[in-house]
Amino acid sequence: MGYIAARGGTTAIINAEQLVEYLRLQGGSTPLELIQIRDQLRHAVGRAMNEGALYAPMLAALAVKQAEGDSIEASFLLRAYRSTLSRIMPTLPISGEAMRCMRRISASFKDIPGGQMLGPSQDYQIRLLNNLIASETAESVTAVLAAYEQLVDAGMSADGAIGHFPKVADYMRQQQMIAPLPAEPDTSEPYDITRTAISFPCPRSARLQSLSQGDTGCLLTYAYSSVRGYGDAHPTLAELRFGYLPIQVAHPLTGEAITIGEISATECEIVSKAHSVAAKQSTPRFNLGYGFTFGHGEVKAISMAILDSVLTQAKAKGLSGESGPAANEEFVLLHSDGIEASGFTAHYKLPHYVTFEADLKVLDRAREHTTTQSQSRLQEIATRTQEASA
Amino acid sequence: MYTISHILSHSPVTTVTALAEQVLQHYPADAVTIISGPRVAMVQLRMQESVANSVFNAGEILVTETRLELNGTFGFGMIIGNDPTFATALAVIDAALRLPGAPHADLHTTINDLGDQLRTNQQRQFAAANSTKVEFDVF
Numbered sequence A: 001m002g003y004i005a006a007r008g009g010t011t012a013i014i015n016a017e018q019l020v021e022y023l024r025l026q027g028g029s030t031p032l033e034l035i036q037i038r039d040q041l042r043h044a045v046g047r048a049m050n051e052g053a054l055y056a057p058m059l060a061a062l063a064v065k066q067a068e069g070d071s072i073e074a075s076f077l078l079r080a081y082r083s084t085l086s087r088i089m090p091t092l093p094i095s096g097e098a099m100r101c102m103r104r105i106s107a108s109f110k111d112i113p114g115g116q117m118l119g120p121s122q123d124y125q126i127r128l129l130n131n132l133i134a135s136e137t138a139e140s141v142t143a144v145l146a147a148y149e150q151l152v153d154a155g156m157s158a159d160g161a162i163g164h165f166p167k168v169a170d171y172m173r174q175q176q177m178i179a180p181l182p183a184e185p186d187t188s189e190p191y192d193i194t195r196t197a198i199s200f201p202c203p204r205s206a207r208l209q210s211l212s213q214g215d216t217g218c219l220l221t222y223a224y225s226s227v228r229g230y231g232d233a234h235p236t237l238a239e240l241r242f243g244y245l246p247i248q249v250a251h252p253l254t255g256e257a258i259t260i261g262e263i264s265a266t267e268c269e270i271v272s273k274a275h276s277v278a279a280k281q282s283t284p285r286f287n288l289g290y291g292f293t294f295g296h297g298e299v300k301a302i303s304m305a306i307l308d309s310v311l312t313q314a315k316a317k318g319l320s321g322e323s324g325p326a327a328n329e330e331f332v333l334l335h336s337d338g339i340e341a342s343g344f345t346a347h348y349k350l351p352h353y354v355t356f357e358a359d360l361k362v363l364d365r366a367r368e369h370t371t372t373q374s375q376s377r378l379q380e381i382a383t384r385t386q387e388a389s390a
Numbered sequence B: 001m002y003t004i005s006h007i008l009s010h011s012p013v014t015t016v017t018a019l020a021e022q023v024l025q026h027y028p029a030d031a032v033t034i035i036s037g038p039r040v041a042m043v044q045l046r047m048q049e050s051v052a053n054s055v056f057n058a059g060e061i062l063v064t065e066t067r068l069e070l071n072g073t074f075g076f077g078m079i080i081g082n083d084p085t086f087a088t089a090l091a092v093i094d095a096a097l098r099l100p101g102a103p104h105a106d107l108h109t110t111i112n113d114l115g116d117q118l119r120t121n122q123q124r125q126f127a128a129a130n131s132t133k134v135e136f137d138v139f
Helices: A010-025 A034-040 A042-052 A057-066 A071-082 A138-155 A168-174 A204-212 A216-228 A298-315 A329-335 A338-349 A353-389 B004-009 B013-024 B084-097 B107-130
Strands: A087-090 A100-105 A236-250 A257-272 A287-294 B032-048 B055-070 B073-080
Touching: A034 A042, A034 A057, A042 A057, A042 A071, A042 A216, A042 A287, A042 A338, A057 A071, A071 A338, A087 A236, A087 B055, A100 B107, A138 B107, A168 A236, A168 A257, A204 A287, A204 A298, A204 A329, A204 B055, A216 A298, A216 A338, A236 A298, A236 B032, A257 A298, A257 B004, A287 A298, A287 B055, A298 A329, B004 B084, B004 B107, B013 B084, B013 B107, B032 B073, B032 B084, B055 B084, B073 B084, B084 B107
Parallel strands: A087 B032, A257 B073
Antiparallel strands: A100 A236, A236 A257, A257 A287, B032 B055, B055 B073
């Protein structure tokens, strides 16, 4: 068998693309509408947006459809589309405190200011397949929409609230459980990993940007490893909130803040154990970690917050015992981008004929070397045997 | 109290477009000069995190932007998503509300009504979420 460099395959590639489309539609089912995907597969859409680092629900729905539900492929499509657009300006900085919350919980305190609100969550359901969803009808949809009205009636408050809550972290600061905020806010321009390749040690803004567009599964794995024993994380959920953030930009003429709409987002703060303080001589306090994602991505936001906390402690040499791979900032940040990781792994599917031919030559030389060594050893034994006989 | 841009950006595109049409009917077609757009582009989300109060880039947001002049007055419209009509309507209203002599002050009544509707909608949306508020039993 000969191994040679080759080119070609255009017809095969075109036919392969057609075959993909055929497999998607061969069953004769009605093609999915993007609005159905946006509304009914909101977690898939959210994941594509936060890993693709582009908030665009309808485009994300298209990406999910085109990728046939493959989350990494969908985020790849969005990330690629993002590179074709120009960036006009940054938004004005926005804090999660401005969020119109639909869900807001804490595992640190039972009674948090404003109360705990479960919101739209499947956390408290038994994980049994619901056959009723498999056979939804116009009547069952109407019933669900009517039930919503009952929820509105049940939860309507007299004060006209729309879901703004204080941050649990602020309460913890007031109680001196966590470190105070810096006296002067950091006004430096945040690092932008889309313009400048990340290098280490990296600023906090680079870490958070990198984690916020990281692969959910990867962040989960690293965070889990640190919590489970290959690290020193002992997290408690200070607050997790999901809802809608109003987005503002500066008016190009007047500079006044202009609201351009709102996005759905998830934000999380994690506290970790008391002895892990950066300055050993100061009063012991909890460490705080921060997580944020587009859409409703709770596991990712929690994982990001855990990793932020672990990496902050590692940088301050505040970890005790096993630090683990999740405490290595360079390792975590350079391997958590799902698009980069999958792209590199998938490239092994591409022809490597020349590379492999070189590998084969090395293999041949190694074999020749081994054979030569073996023959010379045999010759040596034969010579010694002849000498002994003589 | 919502700002005008907050109300308009959260209102239905058909309503905002109707408001812009209401303005434009007072002017000839050549009173509007498009400076740029409508164009689909991105803005970079700057999040202020709660650990060190620092700002980081949390990703891009797809927006549509229009810049124009109405009777020589600059107007700026930007909306999240791909919606050239919405962005242009916002730019027309932005210019109309800063025209000398406030010839379109009547828009404020309609915008205030839209603000009331927005507040009612958001109150209802929150009420549904608020129905999941936990009442703990302490043993």
